[in-house]
Amino acid sequence: MKRIKLPSLTQWHRWLGLVLSGWVLLMAVTGSMLLFKNQWLMWQYPNLRLETPVSHTTSATIADRYKAGYAYLPTHDRPWFELVDGDGNHHYFGLQGEHLLTRAPYSDTVSWFVELHHHLALDKFGKDILGVLSLFALVLIITGLVRWWPKRQWRWKNLAIRFYNPFSAKGMQTLWQLHRSTGAIVFIPIALLMFTGSAIMYASTVKDGLTTLLPMTDSRIQHTVPDRLATHWQERFEIARAVLPNADIRLIYLDSGRMRLKWPDEWHPNGRNYIAFDDRGTLTTITDVRARPLGEQIAHMVYPLHVAAxxxxxxxxxxxxxxxxxxxLPVTGVWFYLKRRNKR
Structure with missing residues (x-):
């Protein structure tokens, strides 16, 4: 009986690299640009360059006019009040509550980059695809590191690169060495992006797993609940400051009377603390992330690491x-493969 020959580590790395190269390029371009999303928006739309952030009082007045969608409260690096309606349109408001501009879905490059990076512009189906691709990408970078790892004593020449014209005969050497050394030198940032990106795709599973491993909670945290109603957003803001003092209100849900807050030492840019009101304006829910299981708190650190928050x-x-x-990496890897195949 003929024995089936399994693919070698080199073959796994090569074929995964060829299959994933286009996707890796897309994620690298869009992700790198989105690191500077706020600066990009202010460059493209000069009227967003506000001298100071919009006040919470003005934000509350604007929010009272809408009953659907959600809104980001202003920060120093994002000084406008940004409201996202039920159709996905982003509305921006200035210091006096004036309407600055509206960005419809897929109406500019920023919107396209966000949609492509988050779910390949395919909504939930695209997110499922990203989850599978991210797992294969983890295999790709691990096999690459194992292939590079010196079998004998490590030396600096293992990272050496001799630069030749990549279109010349000796260009294959430069492409191979550049591919190998880039992956080795920048392996930690690459691995951080890949691991956190995969964890974001499977956020619920990661959170549940970490919570099971680290279920410890701090039961000493107590909150004082004000005995008054809050039917307007300004009143809700005041109650939120009383319940979670020093926490910054970052995100409000216009259709449910719920908001998210961030502690000063919290990693997540929008915080993971929640306060909710019912239709009558009664405070119904207080979720303080400091009182949540330790595993859940660690899970909330994944996204901030991925976006350099x-x-x-x-x-x-x-x-x-x-x-x-x-x-x-994909450019040098695919180029080297094509040159070698052409040479053969």
Whole structure:
């Protein structure tokens, strides 16, 4: 009986790289650009360049006029009040509550980049595809590292690159060395992007798994609930500040009277604390992330790592380095493969 020969590690890496190269390029381009989404919007729409953030009082007045969708409250790096209606249109408001502009879905490059990066512009079906591709991408980078890892003593020459014209006969050497060394040198940022990206696609599973492993909670946290109704957003903001003092209100849900808040030391840019009111204006729910299981708190750190929401400029440069490497790796890898195949 003839024995079936399984693909080698090199073959797995090669074929996964060829299949995933276009997707990796797409994720690298869109993700790297979206690191600077707010700056990009202000460059493309100069009327968004506000001197100071819109006040919460003005934000509450605007929010009272809408009963569907959700809205982002202003921050220093995003000073406008941004409201997303039920049709996915983004409305921007200025310091006096004036309407600055409306961005419809797929109406500009920023919108296209967001939709492509988040779900390949295919809604929920695209997100399912991204989940599968991200798992294969993890196999790709791990096999690449294993293939590169020196079998004997490690030396600096293992990272050496000799630069020749990539279109010349010796260009194959440059392409191979550039591919190999880029993957090795920038492996940590690449792995961080890939692992966090995969975890975001399977956020519920990751959160449930970590919560099962680390179920510890802090039962010492208590909250004082004000005994008054809040039918308008300004009143809800005041109650939120009383219930979770020092927490910053970041996101409000216009159809449900719910809001998200962020503690100063919390990683997630929009926070994972929730306060909800019923139709009569009674406070019904308080969710303080500090009182949640430790595993759930760790799960909430995945997204901030992926988008460089912590660590300032240094972390942004690390993530950007990973994005640039993910641009270079598929280009050099596919180019080397085609040149070698043509030579043979």
């Amino acid at each position: 912590i660590g300032g400029t240094a972390m942004t440069l690390v993530i950007l380095a990973g994005g640039i490497a993910l641009l270079l």
